[in-house]
Amino acid sequence: MSTTFENESITLEDGRTLSYAVYGSPIPVTTIIYLHGFPSSRFEGRLWHPACAKHNVRLIAPDRPGSGRATFQPNRRILDWPSDVLALTAHLKIDQFYILGVSGGSPYTFACLKKIGKDRLLGATVASGLYPIKFGLAGMMIATRILLWVAPWATGLTTTLFDTMIGKAARSKDPKVLEDLIAKDIASRPPADRKALKDPAYWDTFVAMARESFSQGSEGASWEARLLGGDWGFELEQLKVGENGVPLTLWHGTADVNCPVHMAEKADEIMPGSVLHLKEEEAHVGYIFRDVEEILCDLLGLKESEEYLHDGV
Numbered sequence: 001m002s003t004t005f006e007n008e009s010i011t012l013e014d015g016r017t018l019s020y021a022v023y024g025s026p027i028p029v030t031t032i033i034y035l036h037g038f039p040s041s042r043f044e045g046r047l048w049h050p051a052c053a054k055h056n057v058r059l060i061a062p063d064r065p066g067s068g069r070a071t072f073q074p075n076r077r078i079l080d081w082p083s084d085v086l087a088l089t090a091h092l093k094i095d096q097f098y099i100l101g102v103s104g105g106s107p108y109t110f111a112c113l114k115k116i117g118k119d120r121l122l123g124a125t126v127a128s129g130l131y132p133i134k135f136g137l138a139g140m141m142i143a144t145r146i147l148l149w150v151a152p153w154a155t156g157l158t159t160t161l162f163d164t165m166i167g168k169a170a171r172s173k174d175p176k177v178l179e180d181l182i183a184k185d186i187a188s189r190p191p192a193d194r195k196a197l198k199d200p201a202y203w204d205t206f207v208a209m210a211r212e213s214f215s216q217g218s219e220g221a222s223w224e225a226r227l228l229g230g231d232w233g234f235e236l237e238q239l240k241v242g243e244n245g246v247p248l249t250l251w252h253g254t255a256d257v258n259c260p261v262h263m264a265e266k267a268d269e270i271m272p273g274s275v276l277h278l279k280e281e282e283a284h285v286g287y288i289f290r291d292v293e294e295i296l297c298d299l300l301g302l303k304e305s306e307e308y309l310h311d312g313v
Helices: 042-054 078-091 103-115 142-150 155-170 175-186 191-198 200-213 219-229 261-270 286-290 292-300 306-311
Strands: 005-011 017-024 030-035 057-062 097-102 121-127 248-253 275-279
Touching: 005 078, 017 042, 017 078, 030 042, 030 078, 030 103, 030 292, 042 057, 042 200, 042 292, 057 078, 078 103, 097 103, 097 292, 103 121, 103 219, 121 292, 142 155, 142 219, 155 175, 155 200, 155 219, 175 191, 175 200, 191 200, 191 286, 248 261, 248 286, 248 292, 261 275, 286 292
Parallel strands: 030 057, 030 097, 097 121, 121 248, 248 275
Antiparallel strands: 005 017, 017 057
């Protein structure tokens, strides 16, 4: 795979390092800011590289604070993130851009819709997004439910648990330690996700993005869990999307047990102007890996190529 740069960084005004990767076309006509899932890192953007390269799109995938090479930011809020995005786009001299958020990247996508005007933000897509927990967690995996309940009031304990369960494995000198742990976790996933995650075409990237997420410790992941399970600082009803705002598309699998589909349906209901695409009998990630070009072309208003549909990613 030919990537542009995977280990780039800038220094922000407060002294923090914001790390990011660049994928897609070396001569882009369009830019997407990619907001990775949780826990994850900038390497997640690799999954979108072939489709972006094909359509002359540059995909910028930043690490969030505490993930990858990005400096941990004490007491950060979800609404602090748009400022980092604007600092990054200013550094790269990007005037207008799209945002694509996956899974745990969804609150940050919505924060950008809240804080960045439609003169800069051309459109946004959320795939398999997590929504406010007040929408109800019925159907969600019990371990994820517990994490979202506990992290907001016991963040330090969450850090310890994360480090014990995955952080130390991610930093082990023996790469097999993390690989075996991930393989064991995958075995409990829905069949559609299990098949995708075990596919040799995606396995190395899936391991790499998880390993990088905990490279500097588990504090970043635990704070992220705290934010995801707490008050986001804004309501989805406040967002201006669709005809009178920024185009917003939601994609979701009807069999998703990471982020149950009823959460996406509720979000679509309270955000007039949003467009919801449901993937029947699909879970959390399988359809994303398979339908990457469909999602990308929908965001950009492009037509999928027949050649790409036949050849796959």
